[in-house]
Amino acid sequence: MKSTKKISLLLVVIVVLSMALSFSAFAAEDNFPYSFTMKKNCANNYCGDSRYRDSDKTNNPWMVNMTYNAEGTSAIAIYWLASSGITRTQYSDVVNVICGNGKYYKGVYNNAYHKNTDLGVRNNNNVATAYVVSGYWDEETGTLL
Amino acid sequence: MPYSIMEWYMYSVIRIFNDKRKLFLIIIIVSVMLFDIFYKIKNIPVGGMPYNANLSVFLAFTGIGPNFHALVFWMLPISLLFIVSDDIFEDFSTGNDIVQITKIGKKKYIKTMLIKGFTISFAIIFVSLMINLIVSHILLYGVTKTFESDLFKFGSLAEVCLRKPLLTNIVFIFVASILSGTIGMTGSSMALAFGDRKKVYIASFLIWYIFFIPRKSIMLSIQPFSEYNLSDILPVYIACIATHILVTIVCVIWRTKNDDLSYKNQIVD
Numbered sequence: 001m002k003s004t005k006k007i008s009l010l011l012v013v014i015v016v017l018s019m020a021l022s023f024s025a026f027a028a029e030d031n032f033p034y035s036f037t038m039k040k041n042c043a044n045n046y047c048g049d050s051r052y053r054d055s056d057k058t059n060n061p062w063m064v065n066m067t068y069n070a071e072g073t074s075a076i077a078i079y080w081l082a083s084s085g086i087t088r089t090q091y092s093d094v095v096n097v098i099c100g101n102g103k104y105y106k107g108v109y110n111n112a113y114h115k116n117t118d119l120g121v122r123n124n125n126n127v128a129t130a131y132v133v134s135g136y137w138d139e140e141t142g143t144l145l
Numbered sequence: 146m147p148y149s150i151m152e153w154y155m156y157s158v159i160r161i162f163n164d165k166r167k168l169f170l171i172i173i174i175v176s177v178m179l180f181d182i183f184y185k186i187k188n189i190p191v192g193g194m195p196y197n198a199n200l201s202v203f204l205a206f207t208g209i210g211p212n213f214h215a216l217v218f219w220m221l222p223i224s225l226l227f228i229v230s231d232d233i234f235e236d237f238s239t240g241n242d243i244v245q246i247t248k249i250g251k252k253k254y255i256k257t258m259l260i261k262g263f264t265i266s267f268a269i270i271f272v273s274l275m276i277n278l279i280v281s282h283i284l285l286y287g288v289t290k291t292f293e294s295d296l297f298k299f300g301s302l303a304e305v306c307l308r309k310p311l312l313t314n315i316v317f318i319f320v321a322s323i324l325s326g327t328i329g330m331t332g333s334s335m336a337l338a339f340g341d342r343k344k345v346y347i348a349s350f351l352i353w354y355i356f357f358i359p360r361k362s363i364m365l366s367i368q369p370f371s372e373y374n375l376s377d378i379l380p381v382y383i384a385c386i387a388t389h390i391l392v393t394i395v396c397v398i399w400r401t402k403n404d405d406l407s408y409k410n411q412i413v414d
Binding site: 041042043044058072074075076078080090092093094095096097098101104106107108109110111120122124125126127128129 | 188191192193194195206207208209212214215218219292293294295296298299357358360362364365368371372373
């Protein structure tokens with residue numbers, strides 16, 4: 001009887017711990033790989049791999065790290081956090097990201113609480129050529145700004 | 146001489162502004178540049194913050210709204226041709242050019258039309274970009290936000306641009322306006338030489354797209370605060386201006402050699 005109590009207690013502890021760990025993992029910084037086309041003529045394009053942002057803080061930043069840009073070894077692209085779906089809402093200010101320059105963090109607007117988010121990209125030059133961009137991003141990093 | 150070039154020039158300028166369709170197009174160009182700055186500040190209520198006034202100008206191209214930049218610059222030859230050289234086609238069809246040439250002489254007529262083509266195209270783009278710059282400075286007064294990226298690593302041009310942002314903007318406004326002026330002048334010269342709307346519009350569009358389509362596009366040369374250096378943007382800018390001037394010279398020589406162009410046109414019509 002005692003042992004069953006102990007086992008059930010252990011189980012409860014394990015479940016609670018795993019839940020706590022999973023929550024902390026949810027808010028921690030991840031590196032989700034992305035690779036998509038930065039469209040020509042400065043049309044906006046989106047990653048398409050939408051992620052749920054469970055935060056209600058504007059200073060819980062999203063992150064982008066562009067590691068490859070076909071335009072050049074250190075070319076600039078404009079990134080922002082957008083809503084997922086057909087009609088896109090802008091959820092954050094834009095970031096001018098230099099390729100291979102490390103991670104960029106940015107806060108969000110107050111309309112981005114508990115929403116499905118997507119990564120938007122646009123070339124910072126108005127040119128008629130499309131380029132492929134790739135790297136890593138995260139919709140919420142947990143490290144408050 | 147009954148008329149001086151100046152009088153004739155003023156007459157042709159007033160003629161442009163008396164035409165409501167051309168005036169409408171000029172107003173559209175000015176308002177597109179104004180919409181651009183309004184669109185950049187639209188996210189302020191939900192917590193957004195645009196870049197400072199110098200980085201938010203039309204030419205810097207930092208927003209992600211509708212591509213207003215494209216509305217003006219992709220079709221630049223078409224809109225400029227319509228504004229500055231449409232009266233040349235009108236003159237061809239009505240025979241008014243013969244009247245004008247008889248009054249002031251052929252060389253003066255051609256000269257006036259070229260000067261008008263350059264100055265009006267220059268002025269339209271220059272004034273609308275300056276209005277955009279001034280409105281940007283008024284609306285974004287006190288905003289200090291700058292680029293997240295350290296553009297200094299790109300070398301000389303980006304460094305100079307960021308150290309003197311206002312001067313950079315004014316220089317690039319001149320660069321864009323001179324480009325527009327040259328396109329307007331070439332459009333006028335082709336209008337004088339061919340006298341046919343279809344040919345002129347297609348030809349000027351073709352010349353523009355030769356420089357617009359490549360990776361090192363002419364668009365890069367009119368954008369301040371970009372990652373490109375002078376070695377990238379200067380060759381294409383010079384090549385574009387030189388080609389336009391070359392076409393202008395050929396067209397002027399062609400028009401001077403062919404006296405009865407307008408007369409032939411009327412017979413065909």
